[in-house]
Ligand code: SF4
């Protein structure tokens with residue numbers, strides 16, 4: 001599998017204390033994306049300003065001239081890079097990191113179960129993205145192996161995948177974390193780069209399976225992004241879709257913790273100047289959702305002080 005990161009002691013990717021596997025590759029390009037380094041399927045290079053001592057060893061070792069000195073630091077050319085990873089190898093300070101390494105299912109299984117003792121009754125392992133369904137064959141094997149250890153398994157998906165791929169994973173999944181961002185098709189295209197037809201269809205199929213007795217839990221997550229997903233109309237429309245068919249609907253308040261990631265990738269984040277949501281704004285959206293009959297709704301994330 002093409003792995004971005006293994007995050008231990010995670011508390012935001014399902015119930016309890018969890019280990020989350022993040023993989024590379026996503027079919028969406030949300031303008032607010034908090035993991036921009038996960039979008040490309042290929043490995044990428046990240047440069048950390050604070051660790052760099054300016055020795056130039058990386059440029060001199062790069063066989064293709066994919067690295068050069070920019071005004072604000074080292075610039076990486078995705079097109080020229082052949083992914084030989086010499087730059088990471090030679091950097092004396094760890095200022096260059098490769099994002100996206102290949103690991104076998106067996107290697108991942110051994111890594112992930114190391115934390116089993118910390119999971120307790122509620123915790124477990126979450127497979128997340130990018131989009132995990134892109135690597136559904138390997139993900140299915142991994143989930144099945146984790147099942148033999150009786151570990152709680154969650155799947156975090158954006159829903160933009162072939163139903164057959166998602167369905168392959170469901171027999172080995174205890175909880176599906178499903179993202180519903182925007183109801184309006186045009187707005188979905190504008191903010192995420194793709195339409196939401198398949199996402200909504202797959203959601204209906206998941207609900208249908210549960211009505212037929214499938215045992216997996218279903219949580220919906222909606223990122224509340226200022227001026228993008230936070231309108232009354234959007235929450236009302238999504239509430240009509242979610243209704244009382246899920247175990248939990250989480251409205252996730254916008255945060256700006258990803259700014260430095262964009263800087264490291266040499267781009268500027270479109271939401272740089274947006275403030276955090278106010279508690280009263282999140283309460284308001286929560287009430288809107290509940291007023292349409294949606295059940296088990298809550299909001300999560302940091303909010304800013306009321307003025
Ligand atoms: S991975 Fe290889 S080709 Fe790419 S920037 Fe580093 S040294 Fe250059």
Ligand code: SF4
Nearest residue numbers: 052053055056058091
């Ligand atoms: S090798 Fe490492 S420390 Fe030296 S210039 Fe390159 S990134 Fe900076």
